[in-house]
Amino acid sequence: MSTSKINLVMLKKLFIFTVIMFAFGYALVPFYEKFCEVTGINNLLQPDILVEENWVDTDRWITVELDANTTGIPWDFKPLQSSVRIHPGEPVDVLYEIRNHTDREVNGQAIPSYSPRLLERYLKKFECFCFTKQVLKPNEVRQMPVQFTIEPGIPADVHTVTISYTFFELPGGQKAINDK
C-alpha cells in the first residue's frame, strides 16, 4: 500500500475511535446512575426501614421547615403546614398537596433537597410521594404524606433544618427516575 493509503486507513480508524469516545461521554450518564444505585450513593428516592423502639431524645427540639417548588409543571404544590417542631428520633407525618390546574393528565416526579447538607445522613424517610411517579387527572387535587424521622445522632448545634421538594414534569409514558 502506498503511504497515503495507509494514512487514510489510519485516519478512518482514529475517526471511528473519536466517535466512540463521543458516545462514551454519553454512556457515562447511565453508567453513573447504575453505579450510584448499586453502591447506594445518593439514594434519596428509596424508602428507609422503620426501626421499632427508636430512642427519642425528648430533651431536644428541631424545627423542620417544609418547602415546595415546581419547575416546568402546571401544578400547584404546597405543604399543608410550613414547619413542624419535633424531637430527634420521633416519627412524624406531614402532608403536601398537589393540584393539577390544567385539563390534561400530567405525570410528575418530585426530587428532594435538604439543608443543611449533613441532614441527608440523619433523615430517614419511611413514606414519601417522591418515591414514585405521581399522575394527576385534569383538575385533580391530591394530598400526600411524608413520614420521616431525624436520628438523634444529628449534631447538637442543629436546631433548624429544611426539607424541600421540587416537582418537574415527566413526559407522558416516561418512567419515574427510580423505577428500574
Place this chain on the structure above:
Amino acid sequence: MAAVHGDVHGHGHGDHHPTGIMRWVMTTNHKDIGTMYLWFALSMFFVGGTLAMGIRAELYQPGIQILEPELFNQFTTLHGLIMVFGAVMPAFVGFANWQVPMMIGAPDMAFARMNNWSFWLLPVAASFLIISFFVPGGAAAGGWTFYPPLSVQGGLGVDLMIFAVHILGASSIMGAINIITTILNMRAPGMTLMKMPMFVWTWLITAYLLVLVMPVLAGTVTMLLTDRHFGTSFFNAAGGGDPVLFQHIFWFFGHPEVYIMILPAFGIVSEIIPTFARKRLFGYSSMVYATASIALLSCFVWAHHMFTVGMPVVGQLFFMYMTMLIAVPTGVKVFNWTATMWQGSMTFETPMLFSIGFIFLFVIGGFSGVICAIVPIDIQVQETYYVIAHFHYVLVSGSLFALFAGAYYWIPKWTGRMYNETLGKWHFWLSMFFFNLTFFVQHFLGLAGMPRRIPDYALQFADFNMVSSIGAFGFGLTQILFVYIMVSCVRSGEPAPEKPWEGATTLEWTHLPTPAPYHSFETPPVIK
C-alpha cells in the same frame, strides 16, 4: 516567518503557492502552519494575560476598585479558557507542526489540507470567546470549568463559549489524528519507535490522550447545550439530573487535559537538557515508559478535583492513592533529567536556563500537587489560592517555561537567525523572579483561607495580594521583552551558524541546513 519565506526560492521545487495573505490562508506546509499556530498562541497569551492583569489589578487592594464582581468573574473564566485552549495547547501543536516532521525525517504532516483546517478553526473559536464579552449579559462567568448550575443559567456568553469549545475540540482532534498518523506512518527508514526523539514520543502519547478525552468534552458541552435550550435535564436537579455528574464527566476530560498540556513540555525539556549538557539523555527507555504511565494513570484520577462533593471515603482513598502514584513516573523523569546533567559539560544559554527553571519550579508545583492529593488537606484548600498557586507552578513555570525554552532553542533552525542572548537571559531571570513573586505568596494566601474567584478579600490578606499583584505586573511586562526578542530575531537577528548548538543530535540539526528549507526530507534520510 520572513526568513523562511525568503528561503523558498533557493531550492527550486517549483512552488506555485500564492503570495501575500493568501499564502497563509491556503498553505498546507507544516512549517507555515506551525508558524501560524505559534503566532496565534502568542497573541492569545497576551489576550489571556491582559485578563490576568485585570484580575491582579482588582486584587491589588481589598475592596472593589476596577472590576465589578460580574466582570471580574468573566475575567477569571475567560483567562482560564483562553490560556488553556487558546495559548498553551495551540503553542504545543505549533511546535509539533514544525518539529515532528523534521525530527522523524518526514516531508510534511500526513494530512496537509486537514492541518490547514485545524489551524483556521482556531481564530473562529477565539473570536467567539472575545466577542462574548460584548453580548448582553457578558461572557461566561462560572469559571473555566463551567460547572452547572451557573453554566446552565448564564446568558448568550455561555452559548458562545460552548460553541468555541466545540470548535477548539474539533481542531485539537484533527491535529491529534494528524500527528499520530504522521508519527506512526511517516518515519524515515531505520527510525524505529524506540529511536524517536523524546519530543516526538511525548507528542505521540499526548495525541492519543487528545483523541481519547476531547470527544468526551465535546459530549459534555453538548449535554450542557441541550440542557440549556432543548429541554434535557442531564445536570439540572429540578428535572431529575445531577450537577455532580457534570463534574465527573468534565474531569474525565479535565485531568488528562492537564497532562496534554505538560507532556509535550517534558518532551521539549528532554531535547534541550542533553544538548546543553552534551550528554545523551539518561534513561531514554524509562522516559518513554514513564510518559506512557503518566498518560495511563491520568485517566484514573479525575475525582481528586472533587473530593468535597460528598463521595464515599473508599472513593476518596482510591483517587488519593492513584494521584500519589503519578508522582512515581514523574519522579523518574525528574531524576533522569538531573542524571543527564550530572557530570555533563554544561553551558547555560537561554533555552537551558528555561529548562532548568522548568525542572526547579515544576518540582515545586508537583510537590504541592501531592499535598493537594491528600484528602483531608484538599478539603481544607479546595477552591483556595493554594490550588491557584499549585497549578500556576505547573502551567506557567511548567508548560510556559518549556515553550519559551523551545522557542529559543529552535528559532535559529526556523529562521536562520540568532536571538539576542543577553536579552534572552534577561527574559529568563526577570520571568523567574516575577513568577515566584506572583505565585509563591499565593500558597500562603491559600493556606490562610483566601478563596479563589472572588474579587474582594479580608484585610489580613492585603499585603500578600499586593506583592502578588506587583509580581504579576512585572511578569506581564517581561513578556513584552519576549515579543521584542522574537520579532527582532526574525527581522534582523545575526545569521545563525549552521549548527548553533554543538550538542544537538536530532535530525533537524544533523541532516538539514540552517535555516530549515521550506521543503525538507522529500527524500527520507536513512537512520543507522
